[in-house]
Amino acid sequence: MLLKGARVIDPQVGIDGVMDVLVDGGLIAEVSEAVDAPEGCEVVDCAGKVLVPGLVDMHVHFRDPGFEYKEDIASGVRAATHGGFTDVATMPNTDPVTDTGTAVRYQIDRGADAGLTRVHPIGALTRGEDGESLAEIGDMVMEGACGFSDDGHGVQSAGMMRTCMEYVSQFDRAVIAHCEDESLTANGVVNEGRASTRLGMFGWPALGEELEVMRDIELCRLTGCPLHVAHISTARSLDLVRAAKAEGLPVTCEVTPHHLFLTEENITDSYNTNLKVNPPLRTRDDAEALVAGLADGSIDCVVSDHAPHAAHEKDCEFEIAYFGTVGLETTLPLMLTYLVDRGTVTWQRLVEVLAVAPRRILRLAPVAVEAGSAADLTLIDPEAAVTVTPEYFESKSKNSAFLGLHLKGAASDVVIGGKRVLEAGLVR
Ligand SMILES: NC(=O)N[C@@H](CC(=O)O)C(=O)O
Numbered sequence: 001m002l003l004k005g006a007r008v009i010d011p012q013v014g015i016d017g018v019m020d021v022l023v024d025g026g027l028i029a030e031v032s033e034a035v036d037a038p039e040g041c042e043v044v045d046c047a048g049k050v051l052v053p054g055l056v057d058m059h060v061h062f063r064d065p066g067f068e069y070k071e072d073i074a075s076g077v078r079a080a081t082h083g084g085f086t087d088v089a090t091m092p093n094t095d096p097v098t099d100t101g102t103a104v105r106y107q108i109d110r111g112a113d114a115g116l117t118r119v120h121p122i123g124a125l126t127r128g129e130d131g132e133s134l135a136e137i138g139d140m141v142m143e144g145a146c147g148f149s150d151d152g153h154g155v156q157s158a159g160m161m162r163t164c165m166e167y168v169s170q171f172d173r174a175v176i177a178h179c180e181d182e183s184l185t186a187n188g189v190v191n192e193g194r195a196s197t198r199l200g201m202f203g204w205p206a207l208g209e210e211l212e213v214m215r216d217i218e219l220c221r222l223t224g225c226p227l228h229v230a231h232i233s234t235a236r237s238l239d240l241v242r243a244a245k246a247e248g249l250p251v252t253c254e255v256t257p258h259h260l261f262l263t264e265e266n267i268t269d270s271y272n273t274n275l276k277v278n279p280p281l282r283t284r285d286d287a288e289a290l291v292a293g294l295a296d297g298s299i300d301c302v303v304s305d306h307a308p309h310a311a312h313e314k315d316c317e318f319e320i321a322y323f324g325t326v327g328l329e330t331t332l333p334l335m336l337t338y339l340v341d342r343g344t345v346t347w348q349r350l351v352e353v354l355a356v357a358p359r360r361i362l363r364l365a366p367v368a369v370e371a372g373s374a375a376d377l378t379l380i381d382p383e384a385a386v387t388v389t390p391e392y393f394e395s396k397s398k399n400s401a402f403l404g405l406h407l408k409g410a411a412s413d414v415v416i417g418g419k420r421v422l423e424a425g426l427v428r
């Protein structure tokens with residue numbers, strides 16, 4: 001297959017220019033200004049589009065096994081492919097929890113059966129995510145777990161988290177921390193401050209996150225285990241991560257589009273339960289600090305934290321609605337519309353935060369737009385018009401914090417292992 005005339009952008013190899021990319025089998029055979037199509041070669045006209053290394057969303061919830069009515073692996077990978085991702089990492093808060101090698105293998109195999117976006121399971125740190133005893137981490141590494149997390153909960157005991165980090169540090173994997181001290185956040189549904197006061201609801205204070213970020217950075221120092229802070233949401237958490245990085249500690253972090261582009265102010269007028277997320281939407285100052293941190297390199301990657309929930313779990317009082325927003329199909333359009341098109345984030349930085357850094361943090365093989373690399377590629381149409389409606393989603397769930405928006409720019413094609421799985425915006 002010959003991808004002809006796209007603007008190819010890959011900071012890893014220092015390219016930004018209009019090129020032809022020849023794919024042979026699962027690999028990239030040639031990247032140059034003019035490649036003649038070999039006989040019988042499928043030619044894809046990519047004029048006006050941008051070709052980048054395949055995008056990776058390193059934080060999604062596919063609810064399989066256990067809550068397949070919200071999402072299963074087959075529907076999850078369709079959403080991921082539609083969103084432009086060649087690879088995703090799935091969180092272990094399934095039922096049963098993904099805490100054994102068999103459970104990890106199940107997700108990889110189900111993902112492979114679908115033949116779309118690849119699924120890389122993240123294993124649980126503790127058995128059943130109960131925070132009390134270590135899960136079968138070595139067994140999960142052997143079956144292909146790409147990282148470890150009790151996402152959905154913080155590990156409440158510092159001693160248990162220390163044990164987890166000491167154990168994981170024997171393997172070449174990161175601990176991905178959902179930082180939440182539940183003694184501070186109990187019952188909290190919105191940011192503690194103006195939002196909780198105006199709405200008369202229990203607050204989830206910034207300190208509930210920051211205290212565990214501080215603790216886990218200290219445990220990283222003690223154990224040497226790579227620490228990745230999930231869905232960072234406050235300016236102070238970011239400062240803590242910056243300071244840790246400046247000291248040379250192996251600390252990285254991620255941010256979601258909803259924490260970049262929405263604030264607690266979006267909730268106060270609407271009571272829209274799709275804006276109920278964990279951690280909660282914070283202040284405008286926090287969101288601005290996160291955008292700055294993403295642009296300056298302090299934040300390593302962008303993740304959707306795709307958290308599908310059924311209609312009845314959101315169409316209810318704010319206090320009892322489930323936490324989470326779907327995100328796989330809006331992350332790229334939001335990034336393009338609000339950051340790249342406006343020049344806040346360069347295309348090169350977009351590729352770093354959505355393709356390069358997540359592979360590094362998950363210890364996946366690097367992918368670059370150069371001869372010899374795996375042909376895992378995302379083709380972006382910067383002019384595509386996206387209207388976020390329930391019908392737009394391939395996901396089983398429609399609980400998007402961004403419903404109703406008109407966005408500009410989306411993936412048009414996705415190539416995985418040399419196979420085109422998204423063609424002109426349609427999942428095969
Ligand atoms: N983020 C959310 O609001 N919800 C996630 C859990 C999580 O990511 O902590 C979920 O599993 O629904």
Ligand SMILES: [Zn+2]
Nearest residue numbers: 151152178230
């Ligand atoms: Zn979480």
Ligand SMILES: [Zn+2]
Nearest residue numbers: 091151152305
């Ligand atoms: Zn999550």
